[in-house]
Amino acid sequence: MKSLTPAPQRSRRGVSLLEVLVAASSFAVVAWALVMGATTMRGSHTAVMRGASRNRELRASVQQLERELRASRDDVITITKVPNTNDQLDFQVSLEVAGAPTWGAEFLDPNQTPPLQPMAGWSVRYSVQEAVVGGSIRRSLVRQILDVADVVQDETTVATGLRAGTDDPRGFEIVQNGDLLIVTLSFEGWTTGAGQRTAEFHVSTRN
Numbered sequence: 001m002k003s004l005t006p007a008p009q010r011s012r013r014g015v016s017l018l019e020v021l022v023a024a025s026s027f028a029v030v031a032w033a034l035v036m037g038a039t040t041m042r043g044s045h046t047a048v049m050r051g052a053s054r055n056r057e058l059r060a061s062v063q064q065l066e067r068e069l070r071a072s073r074d075d076v077i078t079i080t081k082v083p084n085t086n087d088q089l090d091f092q093v094s095l096e097v098a099g100a101p102t103w104g105a106e107f108l109d110p111n112q113t114p115p116l117q118p119m120a121g122w123s124v125r126y127s128v129q130e131a132v133v134g135g136s137i138r139r140s141l142v143r144q145i146l147d148v149a150d151v152v153q154d155e156t157t158v159a160t161g162l163r164a165g166t167d168d169p170r171g172f173e174i175v176q177n178g179d180l181l182i183v184t185l186s187f188e189g190w191t192t193g194a195g196q197r198t199a200e201f202h203v204s205t206r207n
Contacts, residue, residue: 181202
């Protein structure tokens with residue numbers, strides 16, 4: 001008669017506290033790495049998008065200023081320079097009102113047909129305005145339309161993030177030499193360590 005040998009039993013030892021802690025720590029490290037990776041990617045994407053937006057603003061600002069200044073002339077241009085601040089540019093453009101040539105500015109009035117109305121004696125102003133946003137100063141290039149009494153009738157923010165008037169180069173600077181204008185637009189870097197974006201262009205006004 002054969003003796004029966006009891007079958008080996010599986011170990012029923014539970015998971016130790018040390019193993020649980022090691023597994024939990026490993027999971028936490030992996031989760032942290034995933035979160036940091038996603039945050040970094042999101043931050044990089046935001047910086048790229050912000051940089052592209054600034055580049056578009058810079059290009060659009062240059063194009064608009066060039067177009068308007070070519071329709072002006074040196075004796076209807078006034079550049080206001082104040083130490084440690086950005087420049088202010090006031091000018092008029094060539095218009096035709098009631099069939100007669102004159103100088104002034106075009107005013108967008110949606111109640112009129114056509115909506116873009118030539119206004120004799122009015123003027124265009126470009127200046128840098130400052131506002132405190134989130135505890136820091138934000139500088140914007142603003143375009144205004146002024147009537148014959150120098151009252152603002154329209155105002156548009158052309159670009160944001162300009163450099164201070166104490167910086168080199170300044171955010172908005174104009175040098176006039178007869179009918180030649182040298183205009184500089186300079187924007188702050190949109191992230192820490194990013195270089196500023198600067199455009200310098202020359203415009204010849206009407207004689």
